Amino acid sequence: MSDVLAPARLGPLTLRNRVIKAATFEGRTPDALVTDDLVEFHREVAAGGVGMTTVAYCAVAPGGRTDRHQIWMREEALPGLRRLTEAVHGEGAAISAQLGHAGPVANAKSNQAPALAPSRMFNPLGMRFTKVPDALGIAEVVAAHAGAARLARTAGFDAVEVHLGHNYLASAFLSPMLNRRKDEYGGSLVNRARLAREVVKAVRDAVGDSMAVTAKLTMEDGVRGGFSIEESLQVAQWLQDDGALDALELTAGSSLLNPMAIFRGDAPRKNFAKVLPLPARWGFRLVGKGFLREYPYRPAYLADKARRFRQELTLPLILLGGITDLTTAQQAIDDGFDFVAMGRALLREPDLIRRWAPGAATPSLCTHCNECMPTIYTRTECVLRPTTPV
Ligand SMILES: Cc1cc2nc3c(=O)[nH]c(=O)nc-3n(C[C@H](O)[C@H](O)[C@H](O)COP(=O)(O)O)c2cc1C
Numbered sequence: 001m002s003d004v005l006a007p008a009r010l011g012p013l014t015l016r017n018r019v020i021k022a023a024t025f026e027g028r029t030p031d032a033l034v035t036d037d038l039v040e041f042h043r044e045v046a047a048g049g050v051g052m053t054t055v056a057y058c059a060v061a062p063g064g065r066t067d068r069h070q071i072w073m074r075e076e077a078l079p080g081l082r083r084l085t086e087a088v089h090g091e092g093a094a095i096s097a098q099l100g101h102a103g104p105v106a107n108a109k110s111n112q113a114p115a116l117a118p119s120r121m122f123n124p125l126g127m128r129f130t131k132v133p134d135a136l137g138i139a140e141v142v143a144a145h146a147g148a149a150r151l152a153r154t155a156g157f158d159a160v161e162v163h164l165g166h167n168y169l170a171s172a173f174l175s176p177m178l179n180r181r182k183d184e185y186g187g188s189l190v191n192r193a194r195l196a197r198e199v200v201k202a203v204r205d206a207v208g209d210s211m212a213v214t215a216k217l218t219m220e221d222g223v224r225g226g227f228s229i230e231e232s233l234q235v236a237q238w239l240q241d242d243g244a245l246d247a248l249e250l251t252a253g254s255s256l257l258n259p260m261a262i263f264r265g266d267a268p269r270k271n272f273a274k275v276l277p278l279p280a281r282w283g284f285r286l287v288g289k290g291f292l293r294e295y296p297y298r299p300a301y302l303a304d305k306a307r308r309f310r311q312e313l314t315l316p317l318i319l320l321g322g323i324t325d326l327t328t329a330q331q332a333i334d335d336g337f338d339f340v341a342m343g344r345a346l347l348r349e350p351d352l353i354r355r356w357a358p359g360a361a362t363p364s365l366c367t368h369c370n371e372c373m374p375t376i377y378t379r380t381e382c383v384l385r386p387t388t389p390v
Helices: 036-047 077-088 135-154 169-174 196-209 229-242 269-275 278-291 303-312 326-334 343-350 373-377
Strands: 008-010 013-015 017-019 052-059 094-100 157-163 212-218 247-251 317-320 339-342
Touching: 017 135, 036 052, 052 135, 052 157, 077 094, 077 135, 094 135, 135 157, 135 196, 157 169, 157 196, 169 196, 169 212, 169 229, 196 212, 196 229, 212 229, 229 247, 229 278, 229 303, 247 303, 269 278, 269 373, 303 317, 326 339, 339 343
Parallel strands: 017 052, 017 339, 052 094, 094 157, 157 212, 212 247, 247 317, 317 339
Antiparallel strands: 008 013
16 A cells, blocks of 8 residues: 555656645736745645645636736746745755636736637626637647646646636537537537647647646536536546557546536635626626535545546546545545545645644644635635635
8 A cells, every 4th residue: 555645656746645736717817927925825835734835726718717916837927937946945845836728717907918718608707708719829838838837847837737627718618519610620629629638738748758747627517418427427538548648647627617616515605705806706606606506525525526536547547625634535545546636625734735644633624614715816825724824
């Protein structure tokens, strides 16, 4: 049996343990550049004992940000990114950049750039219609992922995580509901998966074996007519066969259509409504209950679905969702998952892993109240954490 706290290989890397800090957009980049606050956020998580932390999120193009306060990968960002990777390495952890294009989840108005989607749809945050890229536009998106990965390598990142989840652009292409294209990127599953596979291959080609390449894939969107688990299993199989990934992280839900399927637990409707821009806030008042549904929370709530992937794939897998204590994390490893990823528990207690020790009861203080979620629009933090110095 492998020990979750023992070193483990991830592609070309050896991580000091099997715990990865999951991407949680930090809200600490007001000018789309690294700040001291962002560096300190990840330094603290690294000092807290994780094997690897994940910077969320690094958009591959200005219009690929969920809003203009997010980093997009460009030369100007390089000095700050270098500082960030050095700080994390100084604490003995590895660092990954989550790369992606927000697609229909982007706020076009804030970005001053159109939001892309596989097919024309209304972009609620930007209050305008999305732009549908043609084959050339898609090629640009693929090339932008490769460019961003190269920049990440230059900045000293050890890994990149390609975002294929939550109905961001690549995941919106996977969805039969959002993707109604008639060209080679729409229709059959093989066509809908083309963008995701091209992006992953382009990233691998860009960085070779010098970095670990992982992807975060949605197992199901959690909406009727959306991307299903059977389809996701097939896409995961293709990604494995393509041979460009070192590991696959499994998620669920859609930032666009069903965010609470990502998180489970309490729906923070009141505070979410407060932080939305005005027209979207009015819309949210009307449909908020349907949009932010409550799902019962339980430890490792994605494990049942993820086990199906474990049974069918040989690719290393990262289990995510509701992992907050050593027993659950070790159980995931015993069940054949190679790594665990943790989001909210490490927002609550960045030093949790350092305090984990076999036999020691270190229950997480995270209550999955999800009040951290609305804070992404200001500065992401656990609202229960007593001190979060700016
Ligand atoms: C405040 C917050 C911000 C998040 N931002 C991102 C993000 O930028 N990219 C992403 O893929 N997932 C994001 N997530 C989802 C997490 O990576 C993870 O999938 C989810 O929180 C479930 O894991 P957990 O139970 O360990 O928290 C975010 C989650 C939270 C709570």
